[in-house]
Amino acid sequence: MADLSINFCGIKSPNPFWLASAPPTDKAYNVVRAFEAGWGGVVWKTLGEDPAAVNVSSRYSAHYGNNREVLGFNNIELITDRSLTINLREITQVKKDWPDRAMVVSLMLPCEEHYWKNMLPLIEATGADGIELNFGCPHGMSERGMGSAVGQVPEYVEMVTRWCKAHTKLPVIVKLTPNITDVRLPARAALAGGADAVSLINTINSITALDLDRMIALPVVGNSSTHGGYCGSAVKPIALNMVAEIARDPLTKGLPISGIGGIGNWRDVAEFIALGAGSVQVCTAAMLHGFRIVEGMKDGLSRWMDEKGYRSVAEFSGKAIPNTTDWKNLDMNYQVIAHIDQGSCIQCGRCYVACEDTSHQSIAQHIEASGARRYEVIEHECVGCNLCEITCPVEDCITMVAQDTGKAYMNWTQDPRNPRREAR
Amino acid sequence: MMIESLKHLPRPQLSNAELSGQFTDLAPALSARQAIIESARCLYCYDAPCTRSCPSEIDVAGFIRNIHDGDINSAAHGILKQNILGGSCARVCPTEILCEDACVRNHHAEGQPVKIGLLQRYALDHMKFASHPFTRAATTGRKIAVVGAGPAGLSCAHRLAMLGNDVVIFEAREKPGGLNEYGIAKYKLVGDFAQKEVEFLLAIGGIEIRYGQTLGGNLRLKDLHGSFDSVFLGLGLGASRRLGLTGEDAPGLLAAVDYIAALRQADDLTQLPVPARAIVIGGGNTAIDIAVQIRLLGAEEVTLVYRRDAAKMTATGHEQDIAKANLVSIRTWAQPQQVLLDKAGRVRGMRFEKTRMEAARLTGSGETFDIPAEAIFKAIGQGFDCADIDGLERDGDKIRVDDQFRTCLPGFYAGGDCVAPGQDLTVQAVQHGKLAALAIHRDLMAKMEAA
Numbered sequence: 001m002a003d004l005s006i007n008f009c010g011i012k013s014p015n016p017f018w019l020a021s022a023p024p025t026d027k028a029y030n031v032v033r034a035f036e037a038g039w040g041g042v043v044w045k046t047l048g049e050d051p052a053a054v055n056v057s058s059r060y061s062a063h064y065g066n067n068r069e070v071l072g073f074n075n076i077e078l079i080t081d082r083s084l085t086i087n088l089r090e091i092t093q094v095k096k097d098w099p100d101r102a103m104v105v106s107l108m109l110p111c112e113e114h115y116w117k118n119m120l121p122l123i124e125a126t127g128a129d130g131i132e133l134n135f136g137c138p139h140g141m142s143e144r145g146m147g148s149a150v151g152q153v154p155e156y157v158e159m160v161t162r163w164c165k166a167h168t169k170l171p172v173i174v175k176l177t178p179n180i181t182d183v184r185l186p187a188r189a190a191l192a193g194g195a196d197a198v199s200l201i202n203t204i205n206s207i208t209a210l211d212l213d214r215m216i217a218l219p220v221v222g223n224s225s226t227h228g229g230y231c232g233s234a235v236k237p238i239a240l241n242m243v244a245e246i247a248r249d250p251l252t253k254g255l256p257i258s259g260i261g262g263i264g265n266w267r268d269v270a271e272f273i274a275l276g277a278g279s280v281q282v283c284t285a286a287m288l289h290g291f292r293i294v295e296g297m298k299d300g301l302s303r304w305m306d307e308k309g310y311r312s313v314a315e316f317s318g319k320a321i322p323n324t325t326d327w328k329n330l331d332m333n334y335q336v337i338a339h340i341d342q343g344s345c346i347q348c349g350r351c352y353v354a355c356e357d358t359s360h361q362s363i364a365q366h367i368e369a370s371g372a373r374r375y376e377v378i379e380h381e382c383v384g385c386n387l388c389e390i391t392c393p394v395e396d397c398i399t400m401v402a403q404d405t406g407k408a409y410m411n412w413t414q415d416p417r418n419p420r421r422e423a424r
Numbered sequence: 425m426m427i428e429s430l431k432h433l434p435r436p437q438l439s440n441a442e443l444s445g446q447f448t449d450l451a452p453a454l455s456a457r458q459a460i461i462e463s464a465r466c467l468y469c470y471d472a473p474c475t476r477s478c479p480s481e482i483d484v485a486g487f488i489r490n491i492h493d494g495d496i497n498s499a500a501h502g503i504l505k506q507n508i509l510g511g512s513c514a515r516v517c518p519t520e521i522l523c524e525d526a527c528v529r530n531h532h533a534e535g536q537p538v539k540i541g542l543l544q545r546y547a548l549d550h551m552k553f554a555s556h557p558f559t560r561a562a563t564t565g566r567k568i569a570v571v572g573a574g575p576a577g578l579s580c581a582h583r584l585a586m587l588g589n590d591v592v593i594f595e596a597r598e599k600p601g602g603l604n605e606y607g608i609a610k611y612k613l614v615g616d617f618a619q620k621e622v623e624f625l626l627a628i629g630g631i632e633i634r635y636g637q638t639l640g641g642n643l644r645l646k647d648l649h650g651s652f653d654s655v656f657l658g659l660g661l662g663a664s665r666r667l668g669l670t671g672e673d674a675p676g677l678l679a680a681v682d683y684i685a686a687l688r689q690a691d692d693l694t695q696l697p698v699p700a701r702a703i704v705i706g707g708g709n710t711a712i713d714i715a716v717q718i719r720l721l722g723a724e725e726v727t728l729v730y731r732r733d734a735a736k737m738t739a740t741g742h743e744q745d746i747a748k749a750n751l752v753s754i755r756t757w758a759q760p761q762q763v764l765l766d767k768a769g770r771v772r773g774m775r776f777e778k779t780r781m782e783a784a785r786l787t788g789s790g791e792t793f794d795i796p797a798e799a800i801f802k803a804i805g806q807g808f809d810c811a812d813i814d815g816l817e818r819d820g821d822k823i824r825v826d827d828q829f830r831t832c833l834p835g836f837y838a839g840g841d842c843v844a845p846g847q848d849l850t851v852q853a854v855q856h857g858k859l860a861a862l863a864i865h866r867d868l869m870a871k872m873e874a875a
């Protein structure tokens with residue numbers, strides 16, 4: 001059996017599955033249920049200065065798929081709305097009762113050193129394994145100069161991280177906001193400030209939908225609404241890219257990453273780890289289905305690791321990074337062509353209309369007298385864009401077949417068609 | 425296996441290949457794509473009603489989610505850890521009264537349950553384990569006798585072996601599987617699936633089966649008592665109930681289960697005697713099974729006669745539909761009155777008396793009618809019969825057990841059809857076997873600690 005245990009910047013955990021700082025980690029009751037279900041660790045719901053934050057009523061909204069499955073999730077909640085004393089007491093107790101699980105405490109405080117200096121010893125006293133700096137919350141708190149308002153300014157990120165490193169011996173994880181043009185900059189700043197790791201992504205500014213009768217966005221609070229933070233399955237591609245950007249940045253190479261954003265099953269987890277994450281955090285999927293989803297994640301990941309011969313998480317962590325590169329390094333001589341398996345084609349015509357209307361008119365439609373339809377790829381027209389494969393509802397019916405062009409690797413910097421090519 | 429009572433009847437018209445072709449899967453397996461579409465329909469309910477209604481406590485929502493996530497082995501493992509005969513249960517369970525009946529997608533605004541049985545089959549048909557998916561715990565040094573290699577006995581033996589015990593199964597017949605091998609309709613468990621499944625189950629190791637060992641015949645309870653630490657009885661229901669009419673033993677009249685056993689064992693279906701016209705007496709699934717199978721073999725007219733109305737039949741609506749689809753005629757409100765014999769003393773039909781409810785009691789109306797037929801199949805239920813269990817207390821004719829499947833004799837446990845609780849279903853027998861194994865193990869461990 002594969003070994004799922006990890007040591008993430010000095011924080012040990014029986015498996016890489018942590019719950020992200022959010023309602024699932026809001027209090028002892030939830031966290032204990034999560035540990036019972038098998039989660040390896042939690043990042044406790046963000047603590048702040050007393051008095052605790054106050055939340056509004058009606059807080060969440062969703063972006064739905066056709067079958068009412070939740071694709072994306074939006075919230076306007078603030079950090080913890082419970083008092084510091086209660087939170088610290090519960091953290092102490094839970095860590096004592098579950099010594100083998102990772103207990104990380106998330107923090108958000110104003111940008112003045114004394115706040116951090118006073119708070120950090122209190123966190124250390126709980127026995128927690130690490131702290132996470134919430135520089136990501138994009139709504140509410142950012143209007144008060146905290147959360148993403150800090151995360152968007154690399155100088156602030158570096159400064160606060162440095163304060164924290166000065167006032168605690170615990171590992172410091174800096175949680176980044178995706179609401180920024182180039183996520184590598186705050187990651188570099190965190191590293192410069194002495195961070196032991198970064199975690200990402202926090203939520204993305206969003207409006208999911210409107211009540212068109214009342215002309216108010218969702219979620220509705222009285223007669224108005226505000227933008228919230230977007231998360232869930234829909235943000236996974238954004239998060240994966242941001243993780244990869246940091247993992248392959250030479251300036252932050254080797255900086256441990258806790259991957260967050262849209263993780264819901266073992267495959268998502270494997271993908272984040274392959275792109276450089278050393279642990280993963282989950283919020284929305286647990287909020288939608290409960291803590292039990294960790295079972296499928298554990299079983300699925302360890303079976304897949306066994307199958308591939310990976311004995312530990314570290315063995316495949318970052319394995320896909322060398323294959324993730326800049327556009328300019330891609331092979332201009334590589335060519336794929338669509339192939340339709342007529343046996344599994346259900347004749348829906350989706351590939352045809354997609355290619356005909358919006359791509360390269362490379363699929364021919366034949367309608368026989370009987371009414372039977374047949375779709376055939378016009379191979380010399382096909383540019384290998386994958387659109388037909390993507391639009392086909394039948395898995396493996398359309399495959400993109402690599403062609404033997406007989407030509408050697410050549411990238412854009414070497415390509416004679418490139419007017420600004422560097423090499424010859 | 426020859427069916428003595430019917431040997432005077434003609435043989436089927438069709439070739440063996442054509443006949444075999446009649447007995448393919450009643451519900452064809454799902455393709456990979458159908459499995460994906462079907463698994464996406466599952467809502468992953470919390471405390472899911474389907475799981476609550478599974479007698480073997482399979483986490484249905486969990487394994488369907490595994491299938492949807494493309495993790496077939498985890499799905500299979502989840503099923504098998506609760507029900508080691510999950511493959512046959514996927515095929516024989518009356519899901520229409522169990523998990524699929526409970527599925528929330530049955531709601532009137534939804535229309536159709538998730539095809540749980542077929543998804544379960546999909547997971548088990550497509551699992552790929554390099555070796556048996558369960559390992560044995562460190563040996564306990566305990567040795568347990570299991571009598572009967574049916575679903576109850578096999579499930580008990582597997583769990584005991586998993587817990588580190590050694591098991592010897594004593595089986596009266598020459599093959600394992602119990603009714604999976606000898607009784608289930610041929611179109612539900614096709615080919616040699618029953619034997620393949622037993623092979624898979626035994627691959628855990630630590631289980632020996634001895635055939636031709638009949639408790640009450642060449643095997644005595646007291647012998648077992650001396651040589652084993654505990655004994656589990658999974659004897660099933662061996663005896664077919666009698667009608668109590670004269671002519672009951674005439675050629676042409678027989679128990680449905682005997683014919684089904686012969687059908688399931690026949691290598692050459694053209695050698696089976698098949699009546700042109702047959703009567704089936706009974707209203708349960710066995711009645712439907714024999715009626716449909718005899719039709720598939722070529723009988724022209726098959727009439728199933730039941731003494732109350734169709735809603736009272738224990739055969740489920742789904743089963744009744746199978747009978748109707750195979751053109752079995754179902755006659756209700758009539759009971760057997762007389763076996764009609766020809767000059768040679770063979771069955772030529774049966775006289776029935778019409779029935780009705782009077783003051784909440786079923787009574788004959790006095791009015792009769794005859795149905796001509798060359799064969800009459802009794803499917804009016806099985807009873808428990810076994811010599812040499814005199815020391816055991818009974819509940820009706822079945823063995824009495826407590827909630828831990830202990831009989832009144834210390835060290836003796838029983839489960840499956842031969843005990844009182846629950847419905848007589850394969851899945852129920854598997855669950856009894858599993859729970860009894862846990863109880864046996866717990867009791868033995870407690871004894872070891874005390875010693």
Ligand SMILES: Cc1cc2nc3c(=O)[nH]c(=O)nc-3n(C[C@H](O)[C@H](O)[C@H](O)COP(=O)(O)OP(=O)(O)OC[C@H]3O[C@@H](n4cnc5c(N)ncnc54)[C@H](O)[C@@H]3O)c2cc1C
Pocket residue numbers: 516517518571572573574575576577594595596597600601602603604607608609612637638639640658659660661662681684709710713806810839840841842847848849850851853
């Ligand atoms: C015709 C028919 C169709 C059925 N169809 C279905 C169905 O579609 N779905 C469903 O869920 N259930 C069905 N059932 C019920 C199901 O088959 C039983 O509930 C299940 O097989 C019970 O398992 P068991 O292990 O208790 O008994 P059995 O399967 O009867 O096994 C008992 C075993 O013990 C052996 N044995 C008996 N006496 C002795 C002895 N004295 N010494 C040694 N060995 C002995 C027998 O040879 C046999 O191998 C059907 C039953 C019948 C009769």
Ligand SMILES: Cc1cc2nc3c(=O)[nH]c(=O)nc-3n(C[C@H](O)[C@H](O)[C@H](O)COP(=O)(O)O)c2cc1C
Pocket residue numbers: 020021022023045046073074075077078079080106134136137175201202203230231232233235260261262263281282283284285
């Ligand atoms: C209701 C809600 C509240 C959240 N509160 C916090 C918080 O207090 N601190 C924090 O760092 N992130 C918070 N988050 C962000 C999550 O921790 C996580 O980064 C984000 O939801 C992306 O992961 P997911 O797609 O698995 O949900 C919150 C998210 C949600 C949905």
Ligand code: SF4
Pocket residue numbers: 465466467468469472473474475484485488526527528529538540
């Ligand atoms: S009841 Fe139906 S929808 Fe709900 S978990 Fe079970 S199979 Fe899925």
